Amino acid sequence: MKQSILVVGCGNMGSALTRGLCLDKWHNKYEFCLYDKVLPKAIQIANELDLSYVADINEVKSEPYLIFLAVKPNQIESACQSLSQFRNSIFVSLAAGVNQEQLQKYLGEGRPIIRMMPNLGVEVGEGVVALHYNSLVNEENREDLLFVFSSLGWIFEAEEKEFDQITALSGSGPGLVAVFLEAMMDAGVNIGLPWEKSLKMVVQTMLGTATWLKKKNCHPGLLKNMVCSPGGTTIAGIKRLELSGFRGIVMDGIETANRRAKNNMAEE
Numbered sequence: 001m002k003q004s005i006l007v008v009g010c011g012n013m014g015s016a017l018t019r020g021l022c023l024d025k026w027h028n029k030y031e032f033c034l035y036d037k038v039l040p041k042a043i044q045i046a047n048e049l050d051l052s053y054v055a056d057i058n059e060v061k062s063e064p065y066l067i068f069l070a071v072k073p074n075q076i077e078s079a080c081q082s083l084s085q086f087r088n089s090i091f092v093s094l095a096a097g098v099n100q101e102q103l104q105k106y107l108g109e110g111r112p113i114i115r116m117m118p119n120l121g122v123e124v125g126e127g128v129v130a131l132h133y134n135s136l137v138n139e140e141n142r143e144d145l146l147f148v149f150s151s152l153g154w155i156f157e158a159e160e161k162e163f164d165q166i167t168a169l170s171g172s173g174p175g176l177v178a179v180f181l182e183a184m185m186d187a188g189v190n191i192g193l194p195w196e197k198s199l200k201m202v203v204q205t206m207l208g209t210a211t212w213l214k215k216k217n218c219h220p221g222l223l224k225n226m227v228c229s230p231g232g233t234t235i236a237g238i239k240r241l242e243l244s245g246f247r248g249i250v251m252d253g254i255e256t257a258n259r260r261a262k263n264n265m266a267e268e
């Protein structure tokens, strides 16, 4: 019989993660089972990917190999309580700002727990995924899971104390980048381009820039210098951004997200 993977919470991240894993056909090796307390959400993803779902957690008969906890931080305690019957599963929590100690308290002693901080890129195999294992996840399982998780994008182990920073920079990152892209698209419309064409140009520009930087593995300042002709259009545009404090605003945005990650449970 196939081992199973239970996904608890089929919202934005639970569904992105499931789609990302299925893109690499992990549903051929593992039996996926989806659960959301709002049943239509589980049904929708299950139908889309041809997976199973349960309407009630008690319908899960055999102990899952892996349980993803993809619920909001303020929902995680009650979600954990509803899973107390699974004593041998490996739990993977995606919740921002919820640490290993809290997870152990909610799940009970003796559970192998992985804290994961993914981002939306996992849906297309281009995510950033930080992992922290507690001591009960054994070496064999770690090796197996690295193989599975690597389908999601760039995966790396991180210390727990880094998680709030990772949450702010790469976890929230796609949201901030999307705002920048939308502003670029609006800028195109403002100078006379139709939004569809503007958006296509902007997305491809972002993709090309990110791919260039990744491939060359160099500092973005070097790319910027290559695009800026002396006295040309690019440096004129950059000067205007700098006069408005563009870098400071971006840095402030990430710092604020970092602060929020530290108090995520308290303020929800």
Ligand SMILES: NC(=O)C1=CN([C@@H]2O[C@H](COP(=O)(O)OP(=O)(O)OC[C@H]3O[C@@H](n4cnc5c(N)ncnc54)[C@H](O)[C@@H]3O)[C@@H](O)[C@H]2O)C=CC1
Residues within 6 Å of the ligand: 008, 009, 010, 011, 012, 013, 014, 035, 036, 037, 038, 041, 069, 070, 071, 072, 073, 075, 078, 079, 082, 094, 095, 096, 117, 118, 119, 120, 171, 172
């Ligand atoms: N959205 C994102 O880009 C990222 C989210 N995360 C983390 O992932 C987690 C989920 O976030 P989202 O998917 O954005 O939230 P969401 O609100 O879209 O999804 C949460 C889902 O969990 C369900 N749910 C709540 N309590 C439940 C329970 N006890 N049993 C079963 N289902 C339950 C809700 O009905 C909802 O569908 C959060 O903890 C968040 O911090 C981490 C990185 C990025």
Ligand SMILES: O=C(O)[C@@H]1CCC=N1
Residues within 6 Å of the ligand: 096, 167, 171, 172
């Ligand atoms: O906004 C949030 O709280 C979650 C965590 C990182 C991205 N989304």
